[in-house]
Amino acid sequence: MSEPSVEGVPVAVLKRHAELSELVEDARWRYYVLDQPTVSDAQFDEWFRELVALEERHPSLQTPDSPTQKVGAPISGDFAKVQHLNRMESLDNAFNDADMAAWQARAERLAERDPGPYLCELKIDGLAIAIVYRDGKLERAATRGDGRTGDDVTANVRTIKGVPHRLKGDDVPSLVEVRGEVYIPVADFKKLNEQLVEQGKPPFANPRNSAAGTLRQKDPRVTAQRPLRMIVHGIGVWEGAAEPKAQSDVYERLRDFGLPVSDLYRVVGSLTEVNEFIKHYHEHRHDPAYEIDGVVVKVDDFRLQRELGSTSRAPRWAIAYKYPPEEVNTKLLDIQVGVGRTGRVTPYAVMEPVVVAGSTVERATLHNAAIVVKKGVLIGDTVVLRKAGDVIPEIVGPVAALRDGSEREFVMPTHCPECGTALAYEKEGDADLRCPNARGCPAQIRERLYFAAGRYALDIDGLGYVAATALTQPLPPQEPVVRTEADLFDLTLEQLIPIRSIVRDMETGLPKIDPKTGEQKVVSFFSNLNGEPSQNARKLIAELEQAKQAPLWRVLVALSIRHIGPPTARALADALRSIDAVMNASEEELAAVEGIGSIVATTVKEWFEVDWHREIIERWRAAGVRMEDEPAPEKGPQILDGLTLVVTGTLEGYTRDSASEAITSRGGKVASSVSKKTSFLVAGENAGSKYDKAVSLGVPILDETAFDALLKEGPEAATALSTTPES
Template identity: 75%
Template sequence: MAAEVEGVPVAALERHAEVAERVEEANWRYYVLDSPTASDAQYDAWMRELQRLEDEHPSLRTPDSPTQKVGAPLSSGFTSVAHLQRMESLDNAFNADEVVSWQARAERLAERDPAPYLCELKIDGLAIALVYEKGHLVRGVTRGDGRVGDDVTANVRTIADVPQRLTGDGVPDLVEVRGEVYMPVEGFERFNEQLVEAGRQQVANPRNAAAGSLRMKDPRDTAQRPLRMIVHGVGKWEGTLMPPSQSQIYERLREFGLPVSDLYKVVDDLEGINGFIEFYREHRHDPAYEIDGVVVKVDRVELQRNLGSTSRAPRWAIAYKYPPEEVNTRLLDIQVGVGRTGRVTPYGVMEPIVVAGSTVERATLHNASEVVRKGVRIGDMVVLRKAGDVIPEILKPVEELRDGTEREFTMPTHCPECGTELAYEKEGDADLRCPNARACPAQLRERIFFAAGRKAFDVEGLGYVAATALTQPLPPQEPLIRTEADLFDLTAEQLLPIRSVVRDPDTGLPKIDPETGDPKVVSFFANQSGELSKNAEKMLHELEKAKVKDDRPVARVLVALSIRHVGPPTARALAAEFRSIDAIASASEEELAAVEGVGPRVAAAIHDWFEVDWHREIVDRWKAAGVRMEDEPPSDQLPQTLAGLTFVVTGTLAAFTRDEAGAVLTSRGGKVASSVSKKTSFVVAGENAGSKLDKAAKLGVPVLDESGLQMLLTRGPEAAADVVVKQGE
């Protein structure tokens, strides 16, 4: 009798998987890459074979089968995906002394010489993790918050450097590789030239261009962008023996067909590290891509594991950051913009200047006090820096070049868009705010734009121009959206007549038509035939989807409400604790503050927000429109034996990474904190536990070793209490 799996012959399972893969590859090459490799006849034959196999074995007809899809996936949904291992950040060094301190600490913790070191360039791109199973690319995920990122697999597949299948000997059963997606400087310049030719706004720098390209909804658009990738590390590696050093891992990855840089060097000591840093300080613009520093790593994997990580960064690596590039340019004006929480921010408008590889016309001045402190005047020649090579900042004036025509900036006393008198929210604040939160058109526009963004409802078609048109149409038309409460009640009939001034998403100021000199006006929601435009149809469709789509949980609804201090991490923590908007709204400040990562200040802001009548109306109207306001409990929830207990995990464990240990604790109802306090129930300590173990001893917090953790998971906290490591031992 032939072997079967759940009633399906193994031969049929294997053939179905093989043919399905061929069809998916053919779809990809035909629809996205525009380079078909299979004839229509061959494609039809494969589809017929799949249909026959599924007719004979209905359990093979899953939603993932090509027979259940129309064509190929042409847009990415950007669902949230957990990394197999946490993607950490790097600690930074800004001078030679800090590199010496890092090396000395690594030597002390390792109790041996950590040399040799691997030095490589720090590419200014977008961090990405690629997962290969049995050699096949199955997932591409952005860094996100290090634990969860965006699934951009569809777009990653269009990058020529990224192999769809690994080659060579010894390919692991499962491997997660980390790297940087970037746009080469030359490709970026051509890309910007094409944007200008098309009458579109240029992108500020290669990193922004790469990030935007990787997050495009249609992967065919991504395929047109000159994206590249370089791999610089691994996460999970299962099924074969991992090489013993970082440099040997790189050589193995290169053998697999992955893009690994040639511009790295293994050195024996600090002199070698400093030599590499100084060489690329002088040759910073030699590589084909932008860099902002050098990364130094302990080369031996065994020592990397022994050194472990802090709460955010590995102890075995450090990023040496080059000083930001600085240039001089003329400050033409100082203007102010109003944000979604009412904050009024001055910014400089300058003669366009290229700095760190990109053209800059505007730069932040933070607040009125900073303008005074820096002593800049309108008309000054100023020193401009791109802090971190990303955010333009005005540092100071060049006073020697003043000719007397410069003039002081005066911070406005009233909101530039609604006329309300500006005020500090409380004594001692640095930022002036417009208190007219409900009716200020600038704040409403920014909140609607934010609510439609990727961190919240992710509504395709509701960009900055659409948000402006919905909140500030041309008179005598009335705004369709007066508060966020109206967002999900829009109809096609309402949209058709709306005309609006186009505004710059960076400043909120009207864009000027170069031919007439007047503000640029668009009929955004209607096409030339007077019918609803494709963008408008898409927006209405996306608004419907946003109400209940699985990747729009309560945390995203909470973010969309624009409560001060409540970003995605805080929203996720609140949603995990309370599960519904109603429960959050009715919680006391004390209950809110008790949530990990919230605290009294944020709790007060949340509590105060829900006390406002028109805020509660937003929630009620969204609920009435069908927006999901409560998360479903997990269907496979484990017994919550650790509910009410708080844990801190520190040191290196043999059977778990720290993330994995945290995950198993939270899956049973426990909370995992980053620091030890009197509220900590247990500290789980592995090798090289460090200062957290000392603090546990000082506070009398029970400490479990790895065997105690296993006891805790299998038999509960009472049993684990019997194997607590005695303090002082």
């Protein structure tokens, strides 16, 4: 019996083609428009190659609507739309030497001669941009979009350091469109994420997403504060001047015009040299300041480029060699679950330790039960583990061919592994099971205690994860000395000395295993061999005493109230000044505080209505924790109105909080990073990178004497005492 078909194409193939088309289109939309990719590059490439293979076997499937015939993705709805002067194309991909040889052979066959020399350059993992210069002046910048129409991001591109607003030189074309990649350097990306976390905002997943998200900011002032950079790698239009004869000639001309062009390209004469360049940067892919995911190879001669032409979506004279993600195989020994601060129960993979991307990995999150099913992994599988750079390790999937029948399915527990409470979804449609025993679950208490001591809460350095575990989950039959956060400020040295505890992994909360003995690691954290208080114990007691004087906003953060991070906590503390005022305020009064809103107001009100939450407040108050800030000073002259300051380093007469208060009470704003919009940098001892940034931008720098003058007499007096560096 023959397989069912439609016009000669098997029905199963038609269904798979439709499924792949939907997956590819959705992935492109999330990647290019939403800047929120949900699949890896490797997965996308796999889908796309399967789609191409189906169309090669069944040419009738290759219609103009097929994803294989399109470039990029539909444009977003948040920006004005512009037509590109020439279509912006995508690139075909190569994944091995055979793919490169096939590309070179096709080009040679079409050109009827050797297509070399070739220009090799790094494939930056950023966002494609086209910039139009008319009579040397930057006229317009747009994203690639669908290749013909893109988003107008001119205002944002103008803020990028290194992108000239006017080209220099006497031989500038009357009209030129340059194309390049916008990116954020890896080091700056890490700093940016640290700043976002400090501001209570979610960090970006990777540098590419941070660059794309930054370039699509509706407010160019936000973009200007981010460390965007650009490298130009080609032209779309060139009119009104003698056109260069080769790609490499263009780069030299563009560099002379003042445009940012990479130094990391090379012109070579043979495919062997091309492959050597590819191999070199595969081994040194983390050497450049930016993320790369491969190498782009181009026929250098422009006349030959025109002869070779393009397909419906990609030039025949260029190809992208994509490096594989950094992956290894390892054994999945078990899947266990950890319980977080909010009660969320997360499956974790426990694997044979393996070195990947320069670090040893033995645990990786699996997010939730549905993801375990979706990935198709079984306990006992050999799995593919991916870890690129500093990205969190990810299990890609199983190596099914290596299964021997001993593997077993993971079953999500029905009860909390740490307190035995029945797990439940918080609301219908949730993906995550949670332990509802917020008051008594030792895991949640441990996580909340560790959070309360964190840098952005009470800042108790002596209460790290090992200490939090020891206090809440000592080795049986010992009883915990901290049963809820309410016990924290009643701790004594006598309580700490006898505690022994199992060491737990900070990411998963699971016990750590001693590789020599195969048993759980146990530690006596608060006592020495003589049974006397350890330095850790004395440090914790001293820091708890000091934390009692923490400002109100830190206390609010430490309470683990949902949605209350440092910015919202500061807003509440500044407006209401005491814990009682916050607790007794109506939802309307809370929502009226700038930056709070109705959702957060409801959450805060509900938190304070819980009896055991209020017990924490009263126990802390009884132990001497300060529950109110000083009365708000009367609003004096707003002599700093309109000014933005950044405070860095150590000041003798001010804490960071008091310096910020002094600025805002006089009408000024305090920012966390230096930019061209910064009015002054207040720099104490050990000022660090913010000082260097101020020097590079020419921002006036105030020492403590000049800062005092600013607060008392205003900006003119401060300017007279400032250091104004040459930019």
